[in-house]
Amino acid sequence: MAMKIIGASVVFVCDRDFSIIRDGGVAYEGERIVEVGVYDELVAKYTKSPSDSKILELESGFCEPRNEKIESVFDSEPQKPTPILETEFFSGCVLLPALINAHIHFEFSSNSTSFVYGSFEGWLASVMSKRDDVLADMDKAIESTIEEQLDSGVGSVGAISSYGADMQALAQSALKVVYFSEAIGANPAALDMLLADFKARFFAAKGLASRSFFPAIALHAPYSVHSVLAKHVIAFAKETFDEKSCVKESSAKPATQAIANPCETFCTFSAHFLESNAERLWLESKNDANAPKGWFYDFYTQTLKIPRPAPYYTIQEFMELFSSTRASFVHCTALSSLESTFLAQGGHSLITCPRSNRLLGGSMLDLKKLDSRQNLGIGTDGASSNANTCMLDELRAGLFGMGGDLQALARVLLLAATRGGAKALGLANGTLESGRSADMAVFAIDGIVDSTQPEVHFILLANKVHRLLINGEQVR
Amino acid sequence: MAMKIIGASVVFVCDRDFSIIRDGGVAYEGERIVEVGVYDELVAKYTKSPSDSKILELESGFCEPRNEKIESVFDSEPQKPTPILETEFFSGCVLLPALINAHIHFEFSSNSTSFVYGSFEGWLASVMSKRDDVLADMDKAIESTIEEQLDSGVGSVGAISSYGADMQALAQSALKVVYFSEAIGANPAALDMLLADFKARFFAAKGLASRSFFPAIALHAPYSVHSVLAKHVIAFAKETFDEKSCVKESSAKPATQAIANPCETFCTFSAHFLESNAERLWLESKNDANAPKGWFYDFYTQTLKIPRPAPYYTIQEFMELFSSTRASFVHCTALSSLESTFLAQGGHSLITCPRSNRLLGGSMLDLKKLDSRQNLGIGTDGASSNANTCMLDELRAGLFGMGGDLQALARVLLLAATRGGAKALGLANGTLESGRSADMAVFAIDGIVDSTQPEVHFILLANKVHRLLINGEQVR
Numbered sequence: 001m002a003m004k005i006i007g008a009s010v011v012f013v014c015d016r017d018f019s020i021i022r023d024g025g026v027a028y029e030g031e032r033i034v035e036v037g038v039y040d041e042l043v044a045k046y047t048k049s050p051s052d053s054k055i056l057e058l059e060s061g062f063c064e065p066r067n068e069k070i071e072s073v074f075d076s077e078p079q080k081p082t083p084i085l086e087t088e089f090f091s092g093c094v095l096l097p098a099l100i101n102a103h104i105h106f107e108f109s110s111n112s113t114s115f116v117y118g119s120f121e122g123w124l125a126s127v128m129s130k131r132d133d134v135l136a137d138m139d140k141a142i143e144s145t146i147e148e149q150l151d152s153g154v155g156s157v158g159a160i161s162s163y164g165a166d167m168q169a170l171a172q173s174a175l176k177v178v179y180f181s182e183a184i185g186a187n188p189a190a191l192d193m194l195l196a197d198f199k200a201r202f203f204a205a206k207g208l209a210s211r212s213f214f215p216a217i218a219l220h221a222p223y224s225v226h227s228v229l230a231k232h233v234i235a236f237a238k239e240t241f242d243e244k245s246c247v248k249e250s251s252a253k254p255a256t257q258a259i260a261n262p263c264e265t266f267c268t269f270s271a272h273f274l275e276s277n278a279e280r281l282w283l284e285s286k287n288d289a290n291a292p293k294g295w296f297y298d299f300y301t302q303t304l305k306i307p308r309p310a311p312y313y314t315i316q317e318f319m320e321l322f323s324s325t326r327a328s329f330v331h332c333t334a335l336s337s338l339e340s341t342f343l344a345q346g347g348h349s350l351i352t353c354p355r356s357n358r359l360l361g362g363s364m365l366d367l368k369k370l371d372s373r374q375n376l377g378i379g380t381d382g383a384s385s386n387a388n389t390c391m392l393d394e395l396r397a398g399l400f401g402m403g404g405d406l407q408a409l410a411r412v413l414l415l416a417a418t419r420g421g422a423k424a425l426g427l428a429n430g431t432l433e434s435g436r437s438a439d440m441a442v443f444a445i446d447g448i449v450d451s452t453q454p455e456v457h458f459i460l461l462a463n464k465v466h467r468l469l470i471n472g473e474q475v476r
Numbered sequence: 477m478a479m480k481i482i483g484a485s486v487v488f489v490c491d492r493d494f495s496i497i498r499d500g501g502v503a504y505e506g507e508r509i510v511e512v513g514v515y516d517e518l519v520a521k522y523t524k525s526p527s528d529s530k531i532l533e534l535e536s537g538f539c540e541p542r543n544e545k546i547e548s549v550f551d552s553e554p555q556k557p558t559p560i561l562e563t564e565f566f567s568g569c570v571l572l573p574a575l576i577n578a579h580i581h582f583e584f585s586s587n588s589t590s591f592v593y594g595s596f597e598g599w600l601a602s603v604m605s606k607r608d609d610v611l612a613d614m615d616k617a618i619e620s621t622i623e624e625q626l627d628s629g630v631g632s633v634g635a636i637s638s639y640g641a642d643m644q645a646l647a648q649s650a651l652k653v654v655y656f657s658e659a660i661g662a663n664p665a666a667l668d669m670l671l672a673d674f675k676a677r678f679f680a681a682k683g684l685a686s687r688s689f690f691p692a693i694a695l696h697a698p699y700s701v702h703s704v705l706a707k708h709v710i711a712f713a714k715e716t717f718d719e720k721s722c723v724k725e726s727s728a729k730p731a732t733q734a735i736a737n738p739c740e741t742f743c744t745f746s747a748h749f750l751e752s753n754a755e756r757l758w759l760e761s762k763n764d765a766n767a768p769k770g771w772f773y774d775f776y777t778q779t780l781k782i783p784r785p786a787p788y789y790t791i792q793e794f795m796e797l798f799s800s801t802r803a804s805f806v807h808c809t810a811l812s813s814l815e816s817t818f819l820a821q822g823g824h825s826l827i828t829c830p831r832s833n834r835l836l837g838g839s840m841l842d843l844k845k846l847d848s849r850q851n852l853g854i855g856t857d858g859a860s861s862n863a864n865t866c867m868l869d870e871l872r873a874g875l876f877g878m879g880g881d882l883q884a885l886a887r888v889l890l891l892a893a894t895r896g897g898a899k900a901l902g903l904a905n906g907t908l909e910s911g912r913s914a915d916m917a918v919f920a921i922d923g924i925v926d927s928t929q930p931e932v933h934f935i936l937l938a939n940k941v942h943r944l945l946i947n948g949e950q951v952r
Contacts, residue, residue: 113923113933118882126928358876359936387872387936396863400834401877406594447589452602457589460835460863 001257003029003046005087006469007039008095008442010454013432014418018411020454024095028438030257031211031471036432039089046085090442090466092449094458096414097430098155098439098468099391100421103270103330103351103379106159106166110141115384117359120276121295123385128303142166145389146173150476152390153441153465158270158328158351158379158425160218164201171208174475176439178263178425179205180218180270183233184225186304186312191229198233202240211258212471216268216425219321223279223296227312230321237269237325259437262471264426269327270351273318274334276361283318286311315339322348328377328424333361337369344373349424352416354398356381364402367412377424378416391417395459410455442467477733479505479522481563482945483515484571484918486930489908490894494887496930500571504914506733507687507947512908515565522561566918566942568925570934572890573906574631574915574944575867576897579746579806579827579855582635582642586617591860593835596752597771599861604779618642621865622649626952628866629917629941634746634804634827634855634901636694640677647684650951652915654739654901655681656694656746659709660701662780662788667705674709678716687734688947692744692901695797699755699772703788706797713745713801735913738947740902745803746827749794750810752837759794762787791815798824804853804900809837813845820849825900828892830874832857840878843888853900854892867893871935886931918943 004027011024013036025039027046035042116126146169149157156176159166162184170177181202185194205215217237219225225233274280282296300309313321319329319342328349332340335350343350352365370376378398380389387393398413399406422430429437443462451457468476480503487500489512501515503522511518592602622645625633632652635642638660646653657678661670681691693713695701701709750756758772776785789797795805795818804825808816811826819826828841846852854874856865863869874889875882898906905913919938927933944952 113921113927113937116928117932118929355876359882362882363879364876397873397876400831400840400873403839406835406838445589451589452592453594456593461589 001030002084002086003027003034004472005039005042005046005085006095006440006442006467007042007087007089008093009091009449010094010445010451011036011432012094012096012414012418012455012458014097014415015431015433016419018415018455025089026095026432026438026440028472031262031438031473032257032259033432033434033436033438035434043085043087090444092444092446093466094443094445094448094454094462095432096441096443097418097422097432098441098470099153099417100156100158100377100425100427100430101149101154101379101389101391101417102158102328102377102421102424103353103381104145104149104157104159104389105162105382105384106142106145106170107138107161107163108382108384109145109389110137110383117385119362120360121278121299123360124299125303127384138165139169141383142169145383146170146175148389149175149391150468151464152392153443153462153468154391155439155441155468155470156421156425156427156429158268158377158421160270161201161205164204167201167205167208171205171210171213174470174473176212176427176429176437176470178214178216178268178427180216180268181205182218182220183229184220185229186224186226186300186306186309188226188228191226191232194229195232199236206240211262214263214268216270218270221272221275221279222313222315222318223282223311225312230312234269234321234325259428259435262428262437268426269322269325271318271322271327271329273329273332274315274339275331275357277334280315280334283311283313283315286314286317316342319343319346319348322346326426330379331357331361331365333357333363333365335369337371340369340374341371344371344375349375349377349420351377351379351421351424352398353379353381353386353394354401355387355394356385358397358401360385364398367402367404367409375420375423376412376416377421378413379421392459392462395462399456399459407453407456410453410459413459414455438469438472440467440469441465477506478560478562479503479510480948481515481518481522481561482571482916482918482943483518483563483565484569485567485925486570486921487512487908488570488572488890488894488931488934490573490891491907491909492895494891494931501565502571502908502914502916504948507738507914508733508735509908509910509912509914511910519561519563566920568920568922569942570919570921570924570930570938571908572917572919573894573898573908574917574946575629575893576632576634576853576901576903576906577625577630577855577865577867578634578804578853578897578900579829579857580621580625580633580635580865581638581858581860582618582621582646583614583637583639584858584860585621585865586613586859593861595838596836597754597775599836600775601779603860614641615645617859618645621859622646622651624865625651625867626944627940628868629919629938629944630867631915631917631944631946632897632901632903632905634744634853634897636746637677637681640680643677643681643684647686647689650946650949652688652903652905652913652946654690654692654744654903656692656744657681658694658696659705660696661705662700662702662776662782662785664702664704667702667708670705671708675712682716687738690739690744692746694746697748697751697755698789698791698794699758699787701788706788710745710797710801735904735911738904738913744902745798745801747794747798747803747805749805749808750791750815751807751833753810756791756810759787759789759791762790762793792818795819795822795824798822802902806855807833807837807841809833809839809841811845813847816845816850817847820847820851825851825853825896827853827855827897827900828874829855829857829862829870830877831863831870832861834873834877836861840874843878843880843885851896851899852888852892853897854889855897868935868938871938875932875935883929883932886929886935889935890931914945914948916943916945917941
């Protein structure tokens with residue numbers, strides 16, 4: 001297999017310190033990154049003779065890559081044909097890890113004007129009243145949402161599935177997918193049925209598992225998943241993932257360039273959590289008979305027709321459900337600093353959805369409240385709670401709408417969309433680093449070479465992706 | 477001249493109360509709106525015989541207008557050929573006044589990555605250091621920025637011109653333009669030259685005046701315009717606009733459908749004002765020798781090479797410069813509530829540029845600080861302090877980034893982009909109302925018919941304009 005080197009004027013490594021390499025490059029082989037550094041130096045290192053490298057002159061034109069094939073020293077055993085080094089440099093472009101949309105509902109892709117925005121309570125009530133319409137025209141909307149992800153440079157998604165209706169489309173797509181079959185249900189009489197339905201969806205997803213489709217498990221939210229159901233689902237998850245059988249291996253010996261563990265599925269639990277103050281109030285009332293129960297009490301009695309409802313968990317109890325595993329808690333706009341510390345210490349991640357939070361909860365996540373060790377991913381949520389599901393628009397909205405120092409925020413957002421998302425989903429990508437997946441995106445940004453704040457200008461100006469690689473394969 | 481009626485599933489009148497007419501329409505003749513109401517009723521009223529109106533069936537298809545020509549009772553004097561009523565209904569669309577981008581610099585359209593964002597001080601320093609590059613490739617960038625305005629449904633702009641380089645392009649464009657020739661200068665030795673340069677640019681603009689190009693005057697900012705220059709410019713403005721000669725009238729008698737005063741140019745002064753806390757500190761130090769002078773002191777001494785600089789005005793003095801006229805104060809992120817009350821009482825407007833403010837000043841305008849009577853317009857500012865100059869993206873950024881109740885904010889933003897902008901610029905458009913200019917925009921919004929929050933969904937989902945009329949003429 002040929003070694004390839006891809007380079008660009010500006011490379012965001014997306015390591016902890018947000019290193020930027022000018023005229024940088026990434027050498028990769030198959031699905032695996034081999035080395036990251038200065039493009040010219042990488043080309044020189046992996047070129048057979050020094051004279052070969054001299055013919056490589058970087059294009060000064062904008063985004064007109066020069067492709068070169070050069071004989072390489074790499075893997076040149078006598079019995080094989082001499083491998084070729086393929087190189088490509090994108091002038092005037094940014095190269096970074098393919099973006100990770102860590103939380104998205106593909107099944108809610110076609111409902112942009114159906115729901116009421118402004119408060120979580122109003123939104124949820126409108127969802128319940130229009131539930132039957134939600135699934136109309138779903139297939140077409142799922143396909144166009146997949147295209148929207150790829151076009152905006154997203155290589156991996158954390159897809160929450162309520163019905164399993166997006167399973168085939170996602171498994172067949174070019175996207176790398178952590179596919180969360182979601183358990184939901186509050187009616188005690190229906191728990192067996194709900195568990196069976198959840199398991200059926202999960203096993204269907206497991207049947208589609210591959211090196212780019214990873215079945216995982218979500219609990220919808222503490223207010224909507226009965227504690228008995230939650231415990232069964234978590235026990236089921238442990239049992240299932242201990243088998244370590246979710247990734248289908250071909251019968252042939254894996255290629256030496258393969259990544260041993262492209263997705264640590266054991267840690268990829270997901271749950272919506274503390275998305276509104278109403279939810280916080282409801283959970284806080286569990287151990288205090290005199291506490292106000294707020295909007296959720298009416299929701300249970302009137303919409304779900306559950307008499308005398310009581311919260312299934314306190315906030316602490318819900319977090320502790322996941323104490324022997326790792327989970328991603330989504331939204332958390334009503335999370336306290338202490339709770340963030342608890343999650344960070346447990347190795348859990350937080351996934352923020354800035355626009356959805358503004359539309360449903362009234363405001364975006366206050367980053368100042370988070371523990372400094374808190375791993376943070378970012379997602380678009382579904383189109384039913386957003387203007388669209390374009391990650392670039394999500395990053396822009398975060399940059400404009402979240403407070404604080406602009407340049408520092410730009411880095412926080414870009415790391416959330418790469419490194420943090422990978423950690424949240426357990427994926428071996430998200431950073432340009434030897435041994436990680438060769439999931440990379442190239443964006444043409446007019447004037448980026450002159451920018452002293454490329455992370456800010458990237459978020460402001462990035463549009464349709466120019467080149468997208470997933471597992472080393474070009475998909476855009 | 478034929479009466480025309482344009483209709484849509486949802487009509488935003490953009491009056492003070494944000495009236496919405498379902499299946500509404502606007503009857504207009506030439507450049508003037510005649511009547512606003514329910515589409516079917518308008519068609520019936522202006523159709524010659526009742527039977528004619530029956531053939532009008534609204535299209536159920538999405539955005540496929542049915543055009544009809546019907547004989548009309550309107551203006552049917554015997555000596556003229558019988559006028560025709562032309563009707564068009566846009567199903568699944570929103571019709572509203574053409575948007576007004578009340579503050580934009582076309583001359584700074586090509587500098588998206590040149591400048592440093594995060595603080596006003598850092599931005600201004602980077603502008604000064606790259607001033608010569610700013611004008612490169614200007615013409616092409618101006619043209620594409622004009623197209624961006626029209627494509628996003630903008631019919632009118634408040635264009636601030638530093639050099640006069642955008643004058644010809646704007647005068648020849650389809651846009652309705654209030655063209656602010658800007659005075660700037662702090663060096664006492666250069667004031668005569670600066671005033672002469674300003675006047676030359678203003679008179680050049682006056683030579684291009686028309687029913688869609690209105691010359692006006694801007695003072696750059698209190699920190700950059702010497703008080704002597706400011707007083708000369710304001711005296712010049714009074715003298716010039718008292719002549720009431722800025723709108724070229726054709727020698728022929730104006731058509732009866734013409735609007736007597738399409739732009740009240742006497743009130744269209746503009747100034748950047750209190751865009752940063754540094755500016756506030758600087759102005760506050762004028763009458764207090766012991767007060768800290770902050771960043772601007774260094775800016776004067778080191779960048780502008782002015783020894784022993786002192787502020788030209790206090791905050792109050794600068795506002796009072798415009799006491800005998802009306803002005804639009806742009807940005808005002810560091811304005812106090814009391815100062816907003818002072819501006820509102822003086823009939824002055826405030827123009828906010830949400831994304832520019834976030835990028836340069838750190839945060840968007842706090843609407844809660846404004847006097848309830850404060851007229852508010854909205855603009856994109858130039859591309860040199862923004863991601864782009866698309867008004868729809870500006871409205872979205874405002875909706876996501878400014879706090880407060882979502883639906884109320886959506887209305888505030890849409891009124892700022894229509895009615896408030898018209899008031900700020902002195903234009904006779906911005907509201908769908910009899911006697912106003914027939915400047916209207918139609919946007920296709922998937923699902924808008926079912927929306928219970930069309931103002932929110934419009935801002936979230938509006939893209940390229942579907943139909944744009946300026947002075948009754950179709951330009952998109």
